[in-house]
Amino acid sequence: MLITRFAPSPTGYLHIGGLRTALFSYLWAKKNNGKFVLRIEDTDKARNSKEATDAILEAFEWLGLEHDGEIVYQSQRDEIYAGYIKELLEAGKAYKCYMSKEELTQLRETQMANNERTMYNGKYRDFEGTPPKGIEPVIRIKAPLSGEIIVKDGVKGDVSFKAEDILDDFVIARSDGSATYNFVVTIDDHLMGINEVMRGDDHLSNTPKQIVVYEALGFDVPMFYHVPMIHNSAGKKLSKRDGATDVMAYKEMGYTPQALLNFLVRLGWSHGDQEIFSMDEMKTLFDPQDINKSASIYNTQKLDWLNAHYIKNSSNTELAELLSPYGLVLTSHDKKEILLDVLKDRAKTLKELAELTKEILTTPSSYDEKAVKKAFKGDAIKILNAFGAKITATKELHLPSDYHTLMEQVVSEMEIGFGKIGQPLRVALLGKMSGPGLDSVMAILGRDETMIRIANAISAH
RNA sequence: GGCCCCGUCGUCUAGCGGUUAGGAUCCAUGGUUUUCAUCCAUGUUACAGGAGUUCAAUUCUCCUCGGGGUCACCA
Numbered sequence: 001m002l003i004t005r006f007a008p009s010p011t012g013y014l015h016i017g018g019l020r021t022a023l024f025s026y027l028w029a030k031k032n033n034g035k036f037v038l039r040i041e042d043t044d045k046a047r048n049s050k051e052a053t054d055a056i057l058e059a060f061e062w063l064g065l066e067h068d069g070e071i072v073y074q075s076q077r078d079e080i081y082a083g084y085i086k087e088l089l090e091a092g093k094a095y096k097c098y099m100s101k102e103e104l105t106q107l108r109e110t111q112m113a114n115n116e117r118t119m120y121n122g123k124y125r126d127f128e129g130t131p132p133k134g135i136e137p138v139i140r141i142k143a144p145l146s147g148e149i150i151v152k153d154g155v156k157g158d159v160s161f162k163a164e165d166i167l168d169d170f171v172i173a174r175s176d177g178s179a180t181y182n183f184v185v186t187i188d189d190h191l192m193g194i195n196e197v198m199r200g201d202d203h204l205s206n207t208p209k210q211i212v213v214y215e216a217l218g219f220d221v222p223m224f225y226h227v228p229m230i231h232n233s234a235g236k237k238l239s240k241r242d243g244a245t246d247v248m249a250y251k252e253m254g255y256t257p258q259a260l261l262n263f264l265v266r267l268g269w270s271h272g273d274q275e276i277f278s279m280d281e282m283k284t285l286f287d288p289q290d291i292n293k294s295a296s297i298y299n300t301q302k303l304d305w306l307n308a309h310y311i312k313n314s315s316n317t318e319l320a321e322l323l324s325p326y327g328l329v330l331t332s333h334d335k336k337e338i339l340l341d342v343l344k345d346r347a348k349t350l351k352e353l354a355e356l357t358k359e360i361l362t363t364p365s366s367y368d369e370k371a372v373k374k375a376f377k378g379d380a381i382k383i384l385n386a387f388g389a390k391i392t393a394t395k396e397l398h399l400p401s402d403y404h405t406l407m408e409q410v411v412s413e414m415e416i417g418f419g420k421i422g423q424p425l426r427v428a429l430l431g432k433m434s435g436p437g438l439d440s441v442m443a444i445l446g447r448d449e450t451m452i453r454i455a456n457a458i459s460a461h
Numbered sequence: 462g463g464c465c466c467c468g469u470c471g472u473c474u475a476g477c478g479g480u481u482a483g484g485a486u487c488c489a490u491g492g493u494u495u496u497c498a499u500c501c502a503u504g505u506u507a508c509a510g511g512a513g514u515u516c517a518a519u520u521c522u523c524c525u526c527g528g529g530g531u532c533a534c535c536a
Contacts, residue, residue: 007536008536009535009536011535011536041536042536043535043536044535044536046535047535047536048536101534104533104534112462115462115463116463117462117463117464117532118463118532119532138534156465156466156467159465159466160465161464161465162464165463165464165465166463166464166465166531166532170533171533171534173534174534175534176534178534180533180534180535180536181533181535181536182536184536185536200530201466201467201529201530202529202530202531203530203531203536204465204466204530204531205464205465205466205530205531205532206531206536226466228466228467228529229529229530231528231529233472235528235529236528236529237529237530263473266473266474266485267473267474268473268474269474270473270474270475272475272484273474273475273483273484273485274484274485275473275474275484275485275486292473292474293466293467293468294466294467294468294528294529295466295467295468295528295529295530296472296473296474297471297472297473298472299471299472299473299486299487301472301473301486301487302472302473302485302486302487304486305485305486305487306486308499312499343498344499345498345499345500346497346498346499347498407495411495417495418495419495419496420495421495422495422496423495423496425495426495426496426497432496432497433496433497434496434497434498435496435497435498436496436497436498437494437495437496438495438496
């Protein structure tokens with residue numbers, strides 16, 4: 001069975017880049033009827049927090065990306081790692097290194113000064129004497145000194161590294177006994193049965209080290225997919241300093257999970273010319289073979305378009321529910337249908353849609369100055385009076401077409417163009433020059449509120 | 462600096478030797494609309510450069526240039 005994983009380090013919120021690799025992993029697992037598991041890499045006690053873990057989980061929940069099985073927390077697996085370290089030590093594949101931090105620093109500085117690559121010199125690789133006193137040793141793994149390491153990568157193709165270029169006996173356990181990243185990742189991926197690893201491009205150069213561990217322990221090496229980075233507008237790796245990279249910030253801004261996911265799936269991946277993907281389509285169409293090889297720049301123009309698209313195409317019932325986090329309770333509003341019908345293709349975000357709705361439902365307390373100048377000239381007040389009288393005289397007014405009929409009557413009786421009544425009426429009802437069709441607006445407001453707004457405008461001008 | 466990856470419109474991308482280099486977004490113009498938005502139509506804009514291979518290179522190879530990533534007792 002195909003098993004993929006997402007393995008965030010809980011040092012903060014869930015980041016847009018992390019979400020994309022998570023999405024890819026999720027989709028690939030789902031497409032293959034496999035599993036998508038979650039592992040929290042919280043071994044760095046100083047930098048990790050429970051809040052960060054919760055924030056990540058909250059984001060997954062919002063987006064509807066559910067993981068399979070129990071969440072694995074690395075912080076609870078120290079004994080497991082220690083066991084494998086012991087195994088390597090006993091097999092002579094790893095050793096204790098007593099080099100002091102000062103000596104190590106010194107070594108690096110010398111190497112840099114000589115323009116050599118910095119690496120551990122293997123001083124304790126075959127050490128047999130009495131260890132120096134007062135130094136808690138680290139454990140280093142015996143890495144191959146020559147030969148080639150080939151990373152089988154589904155995105156980049158096979159990438160080969162020369163051992164002498166990149167490897168040294170790297171640390172697998174710190175002096176306090178805790179295991180390091182490249183070691184625990186390997187152990188966990190193996191133990192969790194992960195056979196396809198999707199992660200950011202930035203891990204590609206770590207991979208040979210992990211392969212060293214896989215091989216030392218006799219584990220099968222998984223298939224890798226190193227997904228290109230997402231860059232900021234400056235062309236650098238997207239980081240937490242780049243503004244809105246917190247996934248949950250998109251919820252606050254009024255983006256739908258569907259739009260965000262659709263946007264991200266198309267960032268670095270494509271399926272011909274298709275732009276719109278439902279979750280089901282993503283699950284059946286996603287294939288890492290179609291992942292792009294080059295980095296992409298993060299730019300949200302298209303996200304706005306997608307979000308607007310999904311809002312337009314949502315049912316009103318669905319929208320009414322999505323709107324409640326933005327302070328708008330519409331679920332039982334009697335004009336809900338017509339209201340959302342006319343407003344949903346005018347908003348790029350749910351937040352905007354909520355604001356637009358509130359705006360219409362609120363009696364204008366002031367009128368846009370320019371709009372007044374333009375609209376309330378000539379016979380405007382006379383026309384408004386005439387139209388107001390029509391409404392007063394008609395008791396049953398419900399549908400937009402009911403109001404439209406009255407407008408038509410005024411237009412033909414007074415022998416004026418539609419614009420003559422439209423402009424002043426719009427300003428009277430909405431306080432400004434733009435907005436949805438007036439017949440719909442009046443149907444939403446109802447007969448009473450419409451009369452009030454017209455009367456208000458007349459007395460104010 | 463060493464090693465590794467990458468290079469098609471501003472942006473996201475299609476292309477897998479022969480195409481008028483396609484789509485989307487953005488922008489502009491026009492149409493629809495009493496207005497605005499939506500919608501529809503039209504338009505501007507791209508193969509980093511240089512060698513080679515080939516009858517033919519955006520596509521294959523090499524070099525140059527450019528960009529990015531990574532080199533910890535962080536993950």
